[in-house]
Structures are given as C-alpha cells and as structure tokens.
Amino acid sequence: MLACIGLLAVWQVASLVLKNDSFPTAIEAIRAIPDILGDKESLINILASLRRMALGFCVAVLVSIPLGLLMGRSRSVAAFFNPLLMVIYPVPKAALMPIIMLWLGVGDVTKTLVIFLGVSLPVIYHSFEGAKAVEEKMLWSGAAMGLSPAQRLVRIVLPAALPEILTGCRTGLVLALITMITSEMIARQSGAGNILFNALDMGQYDTVFAMIIIVGAMGICFDAIFERVRARLVRWSEPQFDLPLSFS
Amino acid sequence: MTAVPARSSEWVRPVTSQEPASVIIEIDHVSQVFQTSARKDHVALSDISLSIEEGAFVSILGPSGCGKSTLLYIVGGFVSPTSGAARMKGQAITGPGPDRGPVFQEFALFPWKTVLGNVMYGPRQQGVRAAEAEAQSRALIEMVGLKGFENFYPKELSGGMKQRVALARTLAYHPEVLLMDEPFGALDAHTRTRLQNDLLNIWERDRKTVLFVTHSVDEAVFLSDKVVMMSKSPGRIREVIDIDLPRPRRRNELLLDPRYQKYVVDIERMFDESDEAGPAS
Numbered sequence: 001m002l003a004c005i006g007l008l009a010v011w012q013v014a015s016l017v018l019k020n021d022s023f024p025t026a027i028e029a030i031r032a033i034p035d036i037l038g039d040k041e042s043l044i045n046i047l048a049s050l051r052r053m054a055l056g057f058c059v060a061v062l063v064s065i066p067l068g069l070l071m072g073r074s075r076s077v078a079a080f081f082n083p084l085l086m087v088i089y090p091v092p093k094a095a096l097m098p099i100i101m102l103w104l105g106v107g108d109v110t111k112t113l114v115i116f117l118g119v120s121l122p123v124i125y126h127s128f129e130g131a132k133a134v135e136e137k138m139l140w141s142g143a144a145m146g147l148s149p150a151q152r153l154v155r156i157v158l159p160a161a162l163p164e165i166l167t168g169c170r171t172g173l174v175l176a177l178i179t180m181i182t183s184e185m186i187a188r189q190s191g192a193g194n195i196l197f198n199a200l201d202m203g204q205y206d207t208v209f210a211m212i213i214i215v216g217a218m219g220i221c222f223d224a225i226f227e228r229v230r231a232r233l234v235r236w237s238e239p240q241f242d243l244p245l246s247f248s
Numbered sequence: 249m250t251a252v253p254a255r256s257s258e259w260v261r262p263v264t265s266q267e268p269a270s271v272i273i274e275i276d277h278v279s280q281v282f283q284t285s286a287r288k289d290h291v292a293l294s295d296i297s298l299s300i301e302e303g304a305f306v307s308i309l310g311p312s313g314c315g316k317s318t319l320l321y322i323v324g325g326f327v328s329p330t331s332g333a334a335r336m337k338g339q340a341i342t343g344p345g346p347d348r349g350p351v352f353q354e355f356a357l358f359p360w361k362t363v364l365g366n367v368m369y370g371p372r373q374q375g376v377r378a379a380e381a382e383a384q385s386r387a388l389i390e391m392v393g394l395k396g397f398e399n400f401y402p403k404e405l406s407g408g409m410k411q412r413v414a415l416a417r418t419l420a421y422h423p424e425v426l427l428m429d430e431p432f433g434a435l436d437a438h439t440r441t442r443l444q445n446d447l448l449n450i451w452e453r454d455r456k457t458v459l460f461v462t463h464s465v466d467e468a469v470f471l472s473d474k475v476v477m478m479s480k481s482p483g484r485i486r487e488v489i490d491i492d493l494p495r496p497r498r499r500n501e502l503l504l505d506p507r508y509q510k511y512v513v514d515i516e517r518m519f520d521e522s523d524e525a526g527p528a529s
Contacts, residue, residue: 137356
C-alpha cells in the first residue's frame with residue numbers, strides 16, 4: 001500500500017517536472033476515473049469485457065483441469081496431447097487473433113476464444129504436473145478401499161493435485177485479464193481495451209492513464225480474491241496455517 | 249520367459265496343502281521380471297511359492313533389493329506377476345480389494361483429509377452410514393493412541409502418528425489380511441519400538457492375518473509366527489523359520505529370553521553365510 005502511494009507520488013512529481021501533454025499528473029488521471037465509471041457507455045463496455053473474461057476463464061478451467069489430470073495419469077493421453085500443447089504453449093495467443101477474426105469475426109466469440117486459449121495452457125500444464133506427482137501408494141490405498149479408476153481420478157488425484165492446479169488457475173486468471181485487454185486492442189469494437197485505445201487516438205491522456213489504473217486495480221482485486229479462495233481450499237497443504245497471507 | 253536358475257528350488261519349500269482349510273494366501277511359482285533401461289531383464293522374484301495360514305503373523309525378511317516389497321504388492325494386487333499366480337482363499341488375485349489392506353512405509357495418507365476423515369474414508373466407501381463410520385473411526389483412533397487428534401491434518405502429525413493413522417485407516421474397513429510394507433522403516437528407533445509394541449497388542453486381540461515386510465531381524469522375530477527369509481539377485485526364498493515363542497509377547501521379557509536371542513543370532517548368521525557365498529547367478 002505504501003509502495004503504491006509512493007509510486008503515485010513519484011508519478012505526480014515526474015509529470016510536473018516533465019510538463020508533457022501525453023503524461024498527465026497522477027491527480028488528473030485519478031480524477032478521470034469517476035468520469036469513466038460514471039459514464040454508462042464505458043461501464044457497459046467494461047462489463048462486457050468482464051463477462052467475456054469470466055466466460056473464457058471458467059470454460060477454460062472446466063476443460064483444462066480434467067484434461068490435465070487425465071494426461072497426468074495416462075501415458076497415452078499425455079503422449080497424444082503433449083506435443084500439441086508444446087507447440088501452442090509459447091505462441092502468443094494474441095498472434096492467433098487475425099486468423100480467428102477471419103473465421104469468427106470480431107465479436108464476442110473471437111475474444112472469448114482467445115481468453116480461453118490464454119487461460120487453458122497454464123491450467124492444463126499445472127494440472128498435468130500435479131496429477132503426475134500424486135503418490136502411487138496413495139492411489140493404491142484408494143484402490144484397496146474399492147475406488148474405481150474414475151473415482152480415484154476425481155476423489156484422489158483431483159484433491160491431491162489441487163494446490164498445483166490452483167497455482168495454474170492463478171496464473172490463468174492474470175492471463176485472462178491480459179488476453180482480454182489485448183484482444184480488445186486488436187479487435188476494436190467494445191470493451192475496456194477499446195476505451196483505452198479510443199482515448200489514446202483522441203489524445204485524452206488522462207483517460208488513458210485512468211483506464212490503466214482501473215484495469216490494474218481489477219487485476220489486483222481478482223488476484224487477491226482468488227488468493228483468498230485458494231488459501232482456504234488448500235489450507236491442509238500450507239506449511240503453517242496461521243501464516244500471514246499477502247493481500248490480507 | 250524367465251531364466252530361473254536350477255539351484256533356486258533347493259531353497260524353496262514345497263507348497264504344502266496339508267491344511268487347505270486354514271491357508272488364506274497362496275503364492276504359486278511367482279516370478280517377476282522388470283525391464284531395466286539397458287533392455288536387460290532384472291529378475292526381482294524368481295519362482296516364489298509360499299502358503300500363508302489364516303491368523304498368522306508372517307514376516308518377509310531380506311536385504312533391500314530382494315523383491316520382498318514386490319511380493320507384497322503382488323499379493324495386494326497392485327502389481328501383476330510376470331508368471332505364476334497369487335491366490336486369496338483359492339481365488340486368483342487380479343487387483344486390489346478391501347479384503348487385503350495395505351500399510352505403506354510412506355504412510356500414503358490423504359493430506360486433504362483430517363485424521364478422522366482419513367480413517368472414515370474406507371468405511372464410507374464401503375457404504376457404511378456416516379454416523380456409524382464416525383463412531384467406529386473414533387474408537388479406532390483411540391485404539392491407536394491418537395485420541396484428541398481427530399481434527400488434525402496429516403501435515404501436523406509426526407511420522408509415528410501418521411503411521412498410526414494409516415494403520416487405523418486400513419483397519420477401519422476390516423480387511424482380512426493386513427499387508428504391511430516396511431511400515432516402521434521411516435521411523436526413529438524409539439518410535440519404531442513403541443509402534444511394534446502397539447501393533448502387537450492390537451494384533452493379539454483379533455489375530456488378523458498379517459504379511460509384514462521388513463529388513464530388521466529383531467523386528468521380524470519379535471512380531472512373527474513365521475519368518476520368510478529371502479535372498480537377492482534374483483529374489484528367492486532362502487528359508488522359512490517358525491518362531492516358536494509364547495504369546496502374548498512382552499518386549500522386556502522376550503529380549504532376555506534365550507530362545508528369542510537364538511532365533512535372532514541364527515537368522516543373522518544365515519544372512520552372513522549367504523553374503524559370503526557371493527551373489528548368486
């Protein structure tokens with residue numbers, strides 16, 4: 001918190017010294033925030049962004065976790081998907097946008113799909129690694145109790161790999177925000193990224209900086225909320241239960 | 249498929265079927281061959297035959313690498329033998345089942361479950377009602393000496409406590425045979441002794457069949473009715489020794505008992521001899 005205030009102070013001083021049109025003071029930028037959030041049009045845009053982000057993130061998580069777990073426990077499933085994922089992993093998902101736009105247009109579907117792709121890979125990867133690391137003897141213990149292979153996957157591999165899976169989801173959440181903004185910069189039609197770039201085109205630099213603060217704040221909030229949920233879900237795996245958590 | 253040295257049969261006692269009613273587990277000419285990375289076959293178990301009587305405490309004793317754990321995993325149904333078969337009450341073992349409950353050296357507890365949750369897991373899986381499963385589990389937790397720790401997570405427990413939970417968790421679903429894979433191997437000497445005593449107390453109450461893998465001669469003699477000595481490369485049975493010591497056994501009495509001492513010394517000498525003979529094959 002102190003660091004944030006410090007950053008704003010440095011910004012304020014720097015912009016006063018530089019006196020550049022394209023570098024508004026921190027106070028000007030912060031003053032522009034209520035204007036954006038008070039504007040119905042902008043708000044609809046931001047909410048549309050968030051809806052796409054939520055949808056892309058949720059679908060990605062729901063598909064990626066089972067896939068990653070299956071890959072982690074089945075050599076043949078891993079052998080099938082791994083090369084594919086290794087190829088897609090380092091490709092910036094935004095670079096795929098032109099093709100997707102060509103096929104699916106510039107609307108919601110394209111942007112949601114890009115978010116989906118961005119989130120999927122870290123979640124698959126961490127679920128895969130988490131499932132691979134599950135102790136064999138733990139599965140044997142479950143098998144001796146009469147759990148079927150499917151039950152073992154859901155009731156042993158999933159909870160045992162949960163800490164690792166949630167690490168992937170946390171990375172995925174940040175990537176969802178990044179790909180959300182990027183997709184809206186490329187397919188300029190609606191959304192938070194669109195407001196940002198329209199403001200830039202029109203030279204409304206205080207709005208540009210205000211949007212950056214809004215998007216940044218959203219990212220910090222989502223991450224903080226997610227971290228709270230995560231810490232609660234995997235309390236059993238934390239080294240010390242009463243360890244002070246960041247953001248709390 | 250397997251290159252079984254002819255000599256191996258000298259060491260193997262034939263499977264006797266004099267008392268077929270009381271034999272619960274039969275290991276019938278089991279061999280296990282693993283492929284190592286260099287495409288060479290590693291014979292982990294070579295032509296093992298063994299009968300285990302119901303209610304007996306049988307230890308499988310041998311140096312590391314003699315395949316004693318593998319033999320236990322075959323009985324558990326976790327590993328399929330390359331050749332031969334294991335049978336439980338005459339039925340071929342094809343996979344794990346709640347009639348054979350494992351306890352592993354690594355504990356293998358479910359870390360996301362509390363002590364109570366771990367112990368209740370088996371009964372709940374078997375369809376026991378929650379209230380009933382909980383009552384039984386609480387009684388078992390008390391029996392293994394962990395009353396008051398019901399709501400702790402495995403992470404918060406010491407090694408000895410974890411192994412107590414693992415034992416209670418397995419006992420909770422009433423397996424007919426306990427398969428214990430060096431259960432006290434990861435514990436310090438003091439904890440190990442205490443758990444041996446407690447295991448013996450618990451076992452002497454209901455005399456479940458126990459197959460107990462260990463590399464400790466003292467432990468095997470102290471606990472068992474029968475000690476199966478194994479030698480390595482390839483793993484085979486070297487000798488089966490009946491431990492004729494009275495029960496209930498008390499450590500302080502037993503350590504002073506010359507018969508106990510003789511068993512320990514004899515077994516240790518036999519292992520020494522086989523070491524001097526050099527590796528077979």
